[in-house]
Amino acid sequence: YKISVDAGFKKDTASFQSMDNYSEMQVKTFSRGTLEDLREDVKSRFIGKEKVTRDIKQILQEYIEIALDDNDGGLCELRKIIINSLSKTFDSAVEEEFFQRMQFLFQHLSYTIPLRSLKEKISEGTLVANLISPVLRIFFHDAYVYPTIWPNTSSTSAKVRKLAFGDPSRAKQPDMIGNIVNNGNFAYEVMFGEVTGEGKNNTEKKNLIDLIRLGIFMKDSLDNILLKTGVNRVFAWQVIVTKWTGYLMTLICPGIYVMIDTGGSVEIPRSFESCSMFLSGLDTLFAFQLAYKETVKEILLIMNRNEESENEEDNFKTWRRQTLGTPAFKRIVKFK
Structure with a gap:
């Protein structure tokens, strides 16, 4: 998937893509070949x-x-x-x-988990407590260096952005946040997660809105990380019932934030009967995990040196744009 904001074009654009399934807006603005090359380039550089x-x-x-x-x-x-x-x-x-x-x-x-899947529908709360959190913590949780939390408060990155621009509205709250710890405090938010259970909320509209929300969380966090460290990537994932998909966002030029899926989906095991499907997607989770850990290490290295980003990374600071900064983009991502 991809979300982009282009302040250099006549209008801002926001769109989503999965593998080779591009929207009409994307193809018209960028061309199919450009989109395919862009996704492969971003993925090859970071995953x-x-x-x-x-x-x-x-x-x-x-x-x-x-x-x-x-x-x-x-x-x-x-x-x-x-x-x-x-x-x-x-x-x-x-x-x-x-x-x-x-x-x-x-x-x-x-x-x-049971040996064989239950026929009862699983609520979002049960999914998180019994399946998603235990499994994903194995891949993305280090209590001392990069803990994952399931917050009941809004994203710090979103709060910072709203305070900077005098926005009094309440910052949104992701289901999961992956933090970096420095001197006992959360320093940066590097990963976000959204979960949808099997209940009546599992609709296409709700899942697309969650994806947009992830993009906004990622963009706010990326702006902050770029400003302080020059590291140019953040991560996210979405779980719809038990289907996990990973995402990465990077800033490729002034005002263009690219969010891609990192390749394939993974079935979170809800029973031992379905564990073989989980194993078939293990390579995808493994590659995502290594890319995430490498990013955390890079940020920590810069923080421990107490150095400001220099040279090429300084370009990223000027490339950043205000989140939801134009009426055109706000109309595109309007949730109602």
Whole structure:
């Protein structure tokens, strides 16, 4: 997906794209070839091609098969096998850490998800508490360096923007925020998440509005991070029931904020019966996780040096534009 604001064109433009499914407005303004090249360029610069090794995938698939085999002990046997495999090592430190996280995840799932999916609809609150938060925290949560929170207050980045421009309205509240910690305090918001359950709120309009909200949260945060560090990317994700999709935003030229999907969707496991679908999307989550961690490390390195961004990064400061700064853009993203 992509959201763009162009202060240099005759009118501001905002549009969304998924893979090669471009809107008429996008094609008319930029051309299909340009959009395809742009998405691939942004993705190749910020999202790597790393994949989970075959050995790890094979072990996790065995975990699923053991859990579903009632004749061989099922979940009890799975828990024993996970404990016995805690000492397993890999050649790569990255692989070893990832496998340890997966062991912890499957141990947790053995207590929190059923063997087979329930027929009852799952509310947003239940989704977050039982499925989404436990799974995504494995990938995106470090309590000391970059904790994820499920806030009951509005985004700090949105508050800063509204105060700067004298906007008295209440800042919006994302479902999840990924923060960077510095000296015991939250320094920057680098990732946002929105969740939709299976209830009556699961409509196309609501999900599109959530996507626009994510874009606005990301843009506010990116402006702040660019100003202070020169790092030019932030992240987000959207979960509709159990379908996870990751996004990245970067500023490519004056006033053009590009938000892309990072490639494919992942099925969050709601039962061991559906865990194989989760494994098929594991490469997507893994690449997203590594890109997110690398961004956090880059920001922390700059903060610890106490240096202002220089040279090329200074261009980004002048490229920034006010959020929802023109009537044309406000009409496009009007929620009602």
